[in-house]
Amino acid sequence: MLRFNIFNMIHKALRGMLYNTAQSIQQTWFGDKADAELVFEKIHEVVAAFENHGHHEDHILMPYVEKYDPVRIASFESEHVEDLYMGNHLKHLINIYRDAATDQERMIAGSAITRAFQDYMIFNLKHMQREEIELNELLWEVYTDEQLLDINAGIIASIPADEMAQTAGKMMMSINKNEALNWLSSVKKTAPAFVYNPLLELTETHLPEHYREEIRAALLEEENLSPVF
Numbered sequence: 001m002l003r004f005n006i007f008n009m010i011h012k013a014l015r016g017m018l019y020n021t022a023q024s025i026q027q028t029w030f031g032d033k034a035d036a037e038l039v040f041e042k043i044h045e046v047v048a049a050f051e052n053h054g055h056h057e058d059h060i061l062m063p064y065v066e067k068y069d070p071v072r073i074a075s076f077e078s079e080h081v082e083d084l085y086m087g088n089h090l091k092h093l094i095n096i097y098r099d100a101a102t103d104q105e106r107m108i109a110g111s112a113i114t115r116a117f118q119d120y121m122i123f124n125l126k127h128m129q130r131e132e133i134e135l136n137e138l139l140w141e142v143y144t145d146e147q148l149l150d151i152n153a154g155i156i157a158s159i160p161a162d163e164m165a166q167t168a169g170k171m172m173m174s175i176n177k178n179e180a181l182n183w184l185s186s187v188k189k190t191a192p193a194f195v196y197n198p199l200l201e202l203t204e205t206h207l208p209e210h211y212r213e214e215i216r217a218a219l220l221e222e223e224n225l226s227p228v229f
């Protein structure tokens with residue numbers, strides 16, 4: 001039976017940010033300071049997203065499973081600490097780049113940033129993979145899908161509105177059409193218009209273009225079938 005994967009949407013958003021940033025790094029000539037600053041903005045954004053995500057997992061999700069396998073949960077938490085160190089290392093290298101006096105120094109710092117980001121990406125891809133295999137195994141063993149959906153709703157409710165708005169855009173860029181339709185339809189049914197409307201607006205700009213119109217048409221059709229009072 002296909003079970004509810006509590007990590008699916010957020011991990012897709014985070015992987016999308018990693019892939020997109022890695023590609024931008026490949027396209028950056030670090031001799032050009034303005035070019036480099038554009039990619040530093042993306043690196044800072046992805047590092048902040050992983051910091052927040054690790055924090056939410058440690059404080060909201062882990063308490064639900066800690067007692068069933070404390071050793072394994074501790075290993076995930078220690079990977080979150082390692083992730084913080086790796087993120088700080090990247091920020092430190094960016095500061096070194098900004099202090100560089102010559103193009104050559106900038107190229108050397110840029111190369112160090114590129115390698116460090118690759119390590120960061122590999123580490124986090126493996127970490128998320130472990131969570132989706134090992135943590136899900138545990139979650140599925142002790143909780144039903146209905147309970148997991150409740151836990152998920154609790155996590156979403158605890159996230160500040162501005163962080164959620166950012167994350168929603170990143171999710172929308174990295175999910176398939178079935179996930180997009182299910183997400184939007186369920187928000188429409190369960191949340192007030194001030195939550196749904198900004199999401200609907202995001203579909204115009206953030207959904208992958210090859211299925212954007214198909215999903216917008218399906219949502220509009222649903223709207224006609226169930227008028228809002």
Ligand SMILES: [Fe+2]
Binds near residue numbers: 053054057080127131
């Ligand atoms: Fe994690």
